[in-house]
Amino acid sequence: MYERVRPSWIVRVVLWQGWGTTLRVGLLLWATAVLQGILAPAMAIRGAMPDLFLLMLGCLALRLNPSAAAATGFFAGLLHASMLDQTVGSLIVSRMLAAFIVAWLPTLLDRQRWLSACLACALLVLLANGLLYLVAPSITGWGWWSMTLGIMVYHTLLAVPAYGLVRRVVPPYQEAIE
Known part of the structure; x- marks a missing residue:
């Protein structure tokens, strides 16, 4: 008589490991938004400000997993775009696609190694800023790309402590979305 209600695909992606993981990822993004607004301008070196x-x-x-990473990229792009005066759609799309691509890196790298986080963060900066440049080109040209390289170096140095925090907060990876 009553059929089981099956949640839509977006609910299954957002709650891929349950409410606990979703809330932890949400709190990490919220804390990142606060730190981006407070600490990032003070940490600028030669024009390169970290994009936390x-x-x-x-x-x-x-x-x-890649689907959850794309959803996280969407919300990170939305939060970041709300803090900036940039085009919201292009920032969201660049973050979503870059996070989706980087989430496939563990097929090539070991996710338990700290140096994998350095490579993932540097690659994510290159992909996200490259996609943003393609979608919403900047007038500055080379200055913008040199700033992107500075951010890549910055993130390579900050990746190990940040990945240590993420490993403590977010539970281990599960293969399938149920």
Whole structure:
């Protein structure tokens, strides 16, 4: 008489490991938003200011499956775009696609190694900023790319402590979305 109600695919993606993991990832993104607004301008070196959203997204992409990483990229892009005066759609799309691609890295790398986080964060910055440049080109040209390289170096240095935090907060990876 009563059929079991099956949640939609978006609910299954967001709650891929249950409410606990979803809330933990949400709290990490919220804390990243606060730190991006407070600490990032003070940490700028030679014009290269760390993009803490990309740093956290790179570390989370190693711990999440690709669908959940894309959903996390969407929310990270939405939060980051709300803090900036940039085009919201292009920032969201670049973060989503970059997180989805980086989430496939564990097929080539070991997600337990700390140096994998350095590579994932550097690659995520390159992909996200490259996609953003393709979708919403910047007038500055080379200055923008040199700033991107500076951010890549910055994130390579910050990736190990950030990945250590993510490994403590987010539970181990599960293969399938049920």
